[in-house]
Amino acid sequence: MGYRDIVVYLDVGADCPARVRTAINVAAKHQARLIGVDISTKEALEGESRDSAMAIEAKFTTAVQEAGLDFQYHRARPEAHTAVLFAHCADLLVTTQPHPDRRHLSNSAVPQEILMTAGVPMLVLPTGWAGEGAIGERVIVAWNFSRESTRAVHDAMPILKLARKVFLFVFASNYSDQNEDVQEIKSHLEHHAVTVALEGWRDTGETDFTGALFAVLDRESADLIVCGAYGHSPLFEDMFGGATRNLLNNISMPVLMSH
Structure with missing residues (x-):
């Protein structure tokens, strides 16, 4: 749809x-x-x-x-x-x-x-967005196998299917491209005709989620982030949790979020 x-x-x-x-x-x-x-x-x-x-x-x-x-x-x-x-x-x-x-x-x-x-x-x-750059050509999906990220991926599917490249970003201590759960979500996206590249990051404690994500954003010249919104409070300061709140407070590009 x-x-x-x-x-x-x-x-x-x-x-x-x-x-x-x-x-x-x-x-x-x-x-x-x-x-x-x-x-x-x-x-x-x-x-x-x-x-x-x-x-x-x-x-x-x-x-x-x-x-x-x-x-x-x-x-x-x-x-x-x-x-x-x-x-x-x-x-x-x-x-x-x-x-x-x-x-x-x-x-x-x-x-x-x-x-x-x-x-x-x-x-x-983002505040100050000029509205001139492309959105949805090169997309980063912040994926963590949660309900919220699953919802975000499916809500963004119309965009992902039209994107030239979708980068699946996973930040986990046990990350491997060959992990079964990683391959399952990659296969699912490909079954929707989405062109997917894996951008996993093994969490060794040297950087946090946001720092790793920004490194991938810079490397891949992405124009959109897709991620889940976390929490239950209506207050902006509380509703996203640490990583997502930091992301929204610091991004310079559009973010598609679902809860």
């Missing part, structure tokens, strides 16, 4: 135009409908940001019409919760890591609460 409905969250932040460009590119690649959801808060609708907030719909509509996409636009109620942020009727959500100086201008449920509760994969773009 491919992505048929993609939601992109809209706000008055400086990262929104690049977020929309990226969402348009992903939607066009997968022949999906793009649904823009305005998550501006009451603060965004007042003062110096008001004009920008009132122009969100027009700018989004112009961009998707120029791209020739099927689309919808919705304005969410300020401070709306997950159930009314149009996440449950989507195949993929697109947002940006919140900038601390502009956090009050967009709904606080995005991305933290919605990722943990909606049951829909989320493409999280």
Whole structure:
């Protein structure tokens, strides 16, 4: 199954135009409908940001019409919760890591609460993302045989099947390319016509998960990370666990996450 409905969250932040460009590119690649959801808060609708907030719909509509996409636009109620942020009727959500100086201008449920509760994969773009680079050509899958990483792989399958190369990154003390469980997930991906290369890293205690992953990212010139989101707290500081939280706080490329 491919992505048929993609939601992109809209706000008055400086990262929104690049977020929309990226969402348009992903939607066009997968022949999906793009649904823009305005998550501006009451603060965004007042003062110096008001004009920008009132122009969100027009700018989004112009961009998707120029791209020739099927689309919808919705304005969410300020401070709306997950159930009314149009996440449950989507195949993929697109947002940006919140900038601390502009956090009050967009709904606080995005991305933290919605990722943990909606049951829909989320493409999280880094703050300052220009929206010009390719996404999904060379993909790193952070795999650890967990429920969350399994969910992430299957949620990302439409992207993985179109990628030129997928690198399966495993960080474990007993790692070997010949391990039966490693070969099983490699075979499963290949059965979906995914081109897979193994990028295992034996954990000897000299580096941690994040350091090893960044080394592989640099070596393989990847443009997207696929990984599971861990934890049960709605708070951003707690929900991902150490490795995933460190990853999100330090990345300079998009991450597709599932919980």
